[in-house]
Amino acid sequence: SQQGEEDPQALSIQEGENATMNCSYKTSINNLQWYRQNSGRGLVHLILIRSNEREKHSGRLRVTLDTSKKSSSLLITASRAADTASYFCATGNRTGGTSYGKLTFGQGTILTVHP
């Protein structure tokens, strides 16, 4: 089963509006990451937030993490048509050893930004 569950499954907005996507997870984590996937391409890492952080910014991206609620949100401000893509959250858990590098991905949110 997927660790991360994303909401909404699809989001359609106008250029200039903000887009917010949410991710919930089930088990303890040491970091949560967001990835973007353009149609027909591989995933690209956007931002990482550690379990001891509550908020992180990168350009027009803002990520929050609430470990008590096991949830995260990704905010894209002043969206552009070029932001149209699928967005995935991924969690890294606290187990060590050879599992340390593993991530568990959510099912993704499809964002469409209309010009």
Add this chain to the structure above:
Amino acid sequence: DAGITQSPRHKVTETGTPVTLRCHQTENHRYMYWYRQDPGHGLRLIHYSYGVKDTDKGEVSDGYSVSRSKTEDFLLTLESATSSQTSVYFCAISEPQRTDYNEQFFGPGTRLTVL
């Protein structure tokens, strides 16, 4: 795509035939992963490798095997392809000790159709 190539990029095969997908990296990253991506399921981990000749199963490993004889190559084999293995397959790499936790870098994907 961070020095990661996948071959072939597209393949059509028949049920019961063996298929091998190749992932090649030039980044000298220790960890390599094979995922499959299907509508409604997001990305699911098939197998991963944490070093040469060191591999482990992911959540959907049945029907797949892997090999890693050198750092740069990670092969995924479908011993006897079935229609349920029709999917898009992504390779990813990471170096948890070097990069920020376990950020992963993805290849361009292989679209496999099993008739």
